[in-house]
Amino acid sequence: MFTAKLSGAIRHIFLLGFLMLxxxxxxxxxxINLPRGVTTMSEDIxxxxxxxxxxxxxxxxxxxxxxxxxxxxxxxxxxxxxxxxHHNTAVEVVWTVIPFLILIxxxxxxxxxxxxxxxxxxYDMSIQVTGYQWFWHYDYRGEDVSFYSRLDRDSNRAxxxxxxxxxxxxxxxxxxxxxxxxxVVPINQKVLILLTADDVIHAWWVPELGGxxxxxxxxxxxxxxxxxxxxxYRGQCAELCGRDHGFMPIVVEAVEEEEYEAWLEEQxxxxxxxxxxxxxxxxxxxxxx
Amino acid sequence: MxxxxxxxxxxxxxxxxxxxxxxxTTNHKDIGSLYLWFSLIMFFVGGAxxxxxxxxxxxxxxxxxxxxxxxQMVTMHALIMIFGAVMPAFVGxxxxxxxxxxxxxxxxxxRMNNWSFWILPIGFTxxxxxxxxxxxxxxxxxxxxxxxxxxxxxxxxxxxFGIHVLGISSIMGAINIIVTIMNMRAPGMGLLKMPIxxxxxxxxxxxxxxxxxxxxxxxxxxxxxxxxxxxxxxxxGGGDPVLxxxxxxxxxxxxxxxxxxxxxxxxxxxxxxxARKKLFGYSAMVYAIAAIAFLSFIVWAHHMxxxxxxxxxxxxxMFTTMLIAVPTGVKVFNWVATMWRGAMTFETPMLFALAxxxxxxxxxxxxxxxxxxxxxxxxxxxxxxxxxxxxxxVPGAVFAIMAAAYYWLPKWTGYMYNExxxxxxxxxxxISINVTFFPQHFLGLAGMPRRIPDYAVQxxxxxxxxxxxxxxxxxxxxxxxxxxxxxxxxxxxxATDRVWEGxxxxxxxxxxxxxxxxxxxxxxxx
Numbered sequence: 001m002f003t004a005k006l007s008g009a010i011r012h013i014f015l016l017g018f019l020m021l022x023x024x025x026x027x028x029x030x031x032i033n034l035p036r037g038v039t040t041m042s043e044d045i046x047x048x049x050x051x052x053x054x055x056x057x058x059x060x061x062x063x064x065x066x067x068x069x070x071x072x073x074x075x076x077x078x079x080x081x082x083x084x085x086h087h088n089t090a091v092e093v094v095w096t097v098i099p100f101l102i103l104i105x106x107x108x109x110x111x112x113x114x115x116x117x118x119x120x121x122x123y124d125m126s127i128q129v130t131g132y133q134w135f136w137h138y139d140y141r142g143e144d145v146s147f148y149s150r151l152d153r154d155s156n157r158a159x160x161x162x163x164x165x166x167x168x169x170x171x172x173x174x175x176x177x178x179x180x181x182x183x184v185v186p187i188n189q190k191v192l193i194l195l196t197a198d199d200v201i202h203a204w205w206v207p208e209l210g211g212x213x214x215x216x217x218x219x220x221x222x223x224x225x226x227x228x229x230x231x232x233y234r235g236q237c238a239e240l241c242g243r244d245h246g247f248m249p250i251v252v253e254a255v256e257e258e259e260y261e262a263w264l265e266e267q268x269x270x271x272x273x274x275x276x277x278x279x280x281x282x283x284x285x286x287x288x289x
Numbered sequence: 290m291x292x293x294x295x296x297x298x299x300x301x302x303x304x305x306x307x308x309x310x311x312x313x314t315t316n317h318k319d320i321g322s323l324y325l326w327f328s329l330i331m332f333f334v335g336g337a338x339x340x341x342x343x344x345x346x347x348x349x350x351x352x353x354x355x356x357x358x359x360x361q362m363v364t365m366h367a368l369i370m371i372f373g374a375v376m377p378a379f380v381g382x383x384x385x386x387x388x389x390x391x392x393x394x395x396x397x398x399x400r401m402n403n404w405s406f407w408i409l410p411i412g413f414t415x416x417x418x419x420x421x422x423x424x425x426x427x428x429x430x431x432x433x434x435x436x437x438x439x440x441x442x443x444x445x446x447x448x449x450f451g452i453h454v455l456g457i458s459s460i461m462g463a464i465n466i467i468v469t470i471m472n473m474r475a476p477g478m479g480l481l482k483m484p485i486x487x488x489x490x491x492x493x494x495x496x497x498x499x500x501x502x503x504x505x506x507x508x509x510x511x512x513x514x515x516x517x518x519x520x521x522x523x524x525x526g527g528g529d530p531v532l533x534x535x536x537x538x539x540x541x542x543x544x545x546x547x548x549x550x551x552x553x554x555x556x557x558x559x560x561x562x563x564a565r566k567k568l569f570g571y572s573a574m575v576y577a578i579a580a581i582a583f584l585s586f587i588v589w590a591h592h593m594x595x596x597x598x599x600x601x602x603x604x605x606x607m608f609t610t611m612l613i614a615v616p617t618g619v620k621v622f623n624w625v626a627t628m629w630r631g632a633m634t635f636e637t638p639m640l641f642a643l644a645x646x647x648x649x650x651x652x653x654x655x656x657x658x659x660x661x662x663x664x665x666x667x668x669x670x671x672x673x674x675x676x677x678x679x680x681x682x683v684p685g686a687v688f689a690i691m692a693a694a695y696y697w698l699p700k701w702t703g704y705m706y707n708e709x710x711x712x713x714x715x716x717x718x719x720i721s722i723n724v725t726f727f728p729q730h731f732l733g734l735a736g737m738p739r740r741i742p743d744y745a746v747q748x749x750x751x752x753x754x755x756x757x758x759x760x761x762x763x764x765x766x767x768x769x770x771x772x773x774x775x776x777x778x779x780x781x782x783x784a785t786d787r788v789w790e791g792x793x794x795x796x797x798x799x800x801x802x803x804x805x806x807x808x809x810x811x812x813x814x815x
Contacts, residue, residue, distance in 0.1 A: 031731070031734075031735030031736070031747055031748075032731035032734065032735065032751075033731075033734050033735075034667055034734045035735075035736070041663075044663065045663045045664055045666070045667060048661060048663055048664050049658065049661075049664045049667070052657065052658050052661055052664065053658065056654040056657065056658065059654075060650070060651070060654065063621060063622070063625060063650060064647065064650075066625050066629065067625050067628065067643070067646065067647065070625070070628045070629045070630070070631070070633070071628070071633065071643070074564075074628065074629065074630055074631050074632065074633055075632065075633045075634065075635075076565070076632040076633060076634045077634070080630075080631075080632045081632060082564065082565040082566040082630065082631045082632040083566060083629075083630035083631070084566075086566065086567035086568060086569050086570070086571070086627075087569065087570060087571075088569075088570075088626075091626070092570055092573050092619070092623075095618065095619065095622045096615060096618075096619055099614060099615050099618045100615055103611045103612070103614060103615070106611065106661065107607070107608060107611060110607065110661045110662065110663060110664075111604055111607070113663040114600065114603060114604065114607070114662045114663050115600060117663055117666070118600040118603070158350065159350065159351055159743055160351065161351040161352075161354075161355060162351075162352065165350065165351075168350070169349040169350040169743075169746065170349065170746060174745070175349060175745055175746050176349075176743060176744065176745045177745045195597075199436065200436045200437040200440070201434060201436070201437065201530060203595060203669075203670060205670075205671075205736075205738065207667060207735075207736040210666070210667065211663070211666030211667055212595055212666055212667070212669060212670070213595050213597060213666075214595050214596050214597065216530055216531060216596065216597070217436060217524055217530060218523075218524020218525070218528075218529065218530065219524070219529070219530070219531065219596075219597060221596075221597035222597070234736075235736065236736075236738050236741070237738070238669070238670040238671065238738040238739075239670055240360070240363075240429065240430045240434075240437065240739075240740045241437060242360070242428075242429075242437055242440065243356050243357045243360065243428075244356060245356075245360070245740060245741060246356065246738075246740075246741030246742050246743050246744070247356075247743075
């Protein structure tokens, strides 16, 4: 008696919980699906993702539908007599061949996109990216521009374990997704990224640019993107690389061509100034000796 | 019975008493129980680590543990759940059930059986000791990729030795299972008359023998790289870190099938029983398991699509990986066809089996999505992957083990477990596991990498939901322990020999509890 009541109560609680979930979900912040992205290839990847997702949904409806029907219709409490058959070659051949054909249907567009993604020829510019524990180094090849990129100061103050925390993470803009030096790239140019690492394996991932590659010591990996919309795009290291793996953000700023040239010029001046400064100091030390 | 006139010959057939019974036992049932208890304890140890992980992730900011300790938790949670909880549970079930299912008196190599169990706690003592040595426990993930894993402190040799010991245990267990199945079947039981559970274990045992030495080789190479100046995985000396990944996943991919094929076997026993209908397409099921096992050897690189492989390699691994969907699909269709037009009842083991079927299929779908390389470039190392493999391993492997425990508990103990609490355990587990892992798909797609101890604010809500689900799941497992102990202590009454109305197979022809030596004369199978 008591157990029956309790089980009824538990059932009600679960039902309520389930009804509340979709309502809650609506209130949640954006981001339950892959972003469409802003590069020539990311739209392709997104479409591929959705194609396979919908194929899975259709198969799920059929399979789970059959399961649910048999769970409700073919139960002993309804007085059903179990059928005697347990074999049917024709059916089994059909449900081996049809999935095979569906797979071929998926494989063709996937292979097409993949071959395009892996074509690194005819790029307009290239950046060498080196992963370190735990920051990135960017070297604009042939441009005399290179810099380190680390977690920004506010995120760093907020990410400390209590009681060393000086800021509340909720109050930091782009908490853990902001850096001191952003990567700036021009739009509508094929940017080749050459990836390597100095110590351990890292991975460079900005979801909206589409895809990631590992940065491996002793190996140079390639990836490319061509951003079509100006904006700021954020990502993170995606390969476990030690203690501060979670604190290696990547921020890419895509700008118009002229703006990019101006930025390059500015960087060059700054870096020359810094180098002069350093060499002045060095010669000062030498003089002192 | 102290009279000298007592001439019973079977006195020594009963178990020894006290500690000696468990330390020195060669009886497949005692060893099976040891494996299962060990696995249950490890399930809680690994589960406690999962609770630490989810507690840290409940809101943004570092709240509870240091990032280094977080990485240790992530690593040890995986190692313990794989090698300590799931694999020993399956071996325990094999020990208990295979001799009874094939009509044998015991396992073929009983003394080795004792050893293959008792070195397991030794291996885990080594692994758990790593928390107390300078540098702390391994923190490079269970995949222990170099160069990061070479930064481990004094824990490193303990880790490698621990893995060796666990591998030896698995190989000995696998040999025992193969020899038992090959040599000790009852007269008349041809290979294609064996229960599917026995089939699934026969194939799994071959996988174990094939891949555990590969893992042993990989970790030994790491060891010599760290201590003896070799440079297998060091580019500075002519090696390649990616080589380790190829070797590791040549072990690691079949390993994930080692953790699911016996589950297929269990589900293929339970669904026909409670649908009161024979398994649909028995031989197709056997061939499907064999096909999956074969394919598992040629798809390893799908774990490393982002390491920069040539496009031909990517295409090969993409196509072969997608191909696994065919035999897996056949299995799911056959299970559904077994239920179709059956006369189903929904006792706890059947509920767990149905949840397996439903949720494992969802894990299969996300697996198919992961096979598509361009999309995998987005999913790889994100929470989408975490969601995928937890759908396969928790409602997959773990639920199958729980289904098996409820299904065979009456046969093991001689008593029925409490159905109400069994069902409560089921519903709490099933709902909470979905609350835990379903939102992780969203997190991954939205861009949250895996293995991070802290995250950007936009991931806060789903992480909160996921953590709450995890805590409920963790607490619910205490019910499981209570039901098991309650059942051993008498449960809700005596179990009949044929516990379930629709059950068939040799294990149901003997009394409940099953006698210490089941078949002294082999039963005849027609």
